[in-house]
Amino acid sequence: MSPKAADWLERIRALDLPRKVRIMNVCGGHERSISKAGLRNVLPDTVELIPGPGCPVCVCPEEDIYQAIQWATNEDLTLATFGDMLRVPVNLRKNEIRSLEQAKAAGADVVPVASPQEAVALARARPERRVVFFAAGFETTTAPVAAMMAQGVPENLFLLLSGRRTWPAVSLLLNAGEVGFDALIAPGHVATVMGPEEWECVATDHEMPVAIAGFDSDSLLAAIHSVLRQVQEGAPLLDNCYTLAVQPGGNPVARRLLADVMEIADANWRGIGEIPASGFVLRPEYAAHDARKALPVEEGEARRRMGEMPAGCECASVVLGRIYPAQCRIYGAPCTPRNPVGPCMVSDEGACRIWWSNGRRA
Numbered sequence: 001m002s003p004k005a006a007d008w009l010e011r012i013r014a015l016d017l018p019r020k021v022r023i024m025n026v027c028g029g030h031e032r033s034i035s036k037a038g039l040r041n042v043l044p045d046t047v048e049l050i051p052g053p054g055c056p057v058c059v060c061p062e063e064d065i066y067q068a069i070q071w072a073t074n075e076d077l078t079l080a081t082f083g084d085m086l087r088v089p090v091n092l093r094k095n096e097i098r099s100l101e102q103a104k105a106a107g108a109d110v111v112p113v114a115s116p117q118e119a120v121a122l123a124r125a126r127p128e129r130r131v132v133f134f135a136a137g138f139e140t141t142t143a144p145v146a147a148m149m150a151q152g153v154p155e156n157l158f159l160l161l162s163g164r165r166t167w168p169a170v171s172l173l174l175n176a177g178e179v180g181f182d183a184l185i186a187p188g189h190v191a192t193v194m195g196p197e198e199w200e201c202v203a204t205d206h207e208m209p210v211a212i213a214g215f216d217s218d219s220l221l222a223a224i225h226s227v228l229r230q231v232q233e234g235a236p237l238l239d240n241c242y243t244l245a246v247q248p249g250g251n252p253v254a255r256r257l258l259a260d261v262m263e264i265a266d267a268n269w270r271g272i273g274e275i276p277a278s279g280f281v282l283r284p285e286y287a288a289h290d291a292r293k294a295l296p297v298e299e300g301e302a303r304r305r306m307g308e309m310p311a312g313c314e315c316a317s318v319v320l321g322r323i324y325p326a327q328c329r330i331y332g333a334p335c336t337p338r339n340p341v342g343p344c345m346v347s348d349e350g351a352c353r354i355w356w357s358n359g360r361r362a
């Protein structure tokens with residue numbers, strides 16, 4: 001631990017908290033840093049850190065993954081997607097193809113890409129084939145996708161977009177009857193793009209302490225200290241503990257690109273349901289490259305089964321911070337990174353995968 005982080009930890013330990021304080025984070029990167037640094041083990045017992053909705057792959061609706069599998073296996077096209085989407089299972093029968101990885105193994109042309117530029121390069125390299133770029137992500141991932149579309153893409157490239165906005169999911173939690181946390185660590189990357197202002201109403205409307213954090217222990221502990229002090233003093237506010245990257249108004253170029261290329265729409269979150277104004281969709285002027293509009297959509301019986309979670313899977317409760325990963329009845333047996341039952345055990349940003357990878361067995 002750096003001297004700065006150790007100093008923040010000392011300050012946290014010196015606080016006289018009136019009660020146990022539950023702090024939710026809403027970023028897979030935060031949860032990864034917290035787990036890797038073992039922060040839960042060094043914080044006082046009066047501080048509880050809860051992973052929340054921080055994994056876009058985990059909330060990507062089954063019907064989108066199912067559709068991607070159908071296109072990859074039934075159509076004469078190439079399916080490009082970020083690597084962590086490949087192994088996400090959908091709830092199909094054992095004899096059916098249940099992930100893009102299985103589709104690839106069965107001969108489908110599925111290509112992992114690391115960026116929108118790679119998807120464009122793939123389409124340019126294969127002009128005779130249609131290429132679908134399946135992009136699931138929060139604001140930070142969706143902004144580069146918007147840039148890709150704004151720059152113009154090859155005729156044979158189509159976008160299956162599962163872009164999601166972080167803030168509406170947090171709003172859903174805050175407006176729920178019983179809020180399961182007392183303070184919020186807001187996502188540094190999202191605030192870098194969208195601006196810190198999105199998180200102000202946590203303090204003003206919900207009277208809940210909130211601090212934006214970066215991704216090292218210094219910044220996370222500074223943010224934890226900030227919200228704990230706010231609890232102690234009974235004076236909630238929005239504190240920016242990631243000033244190196246987060247500026248008022250966010251990144252104006254990225255925000256303009258998002259607004260120019262995409263519209264905000266109600267969107268389905270896997271296991272959770274529809275959340276108002278929580279998704280990005282392409283504007284009508286990009287319809288020729290919108291895979292949902294330009295390609296045939298599968299409407300079969302299997303698609304209607306989409307949305308049912310696998311038996312025993314409690315990913316939705318994990319994503320909403322209602323249970324810890326290890327409280328899922330099938331965490332570790334049978335659900336492991338090698339044999340994932342739910343999406344939270346697949347992605348690097350999934351809480352179950354992060355906990356398991358960092359040795360949490362119970």
Ligand code: SF4
Nearest residue numbers: 315328335342345352
């Ligand atoms: Fe989902 Fe597996 Fe985690 Fe359970 S252990 S919540 S099934 S990912």
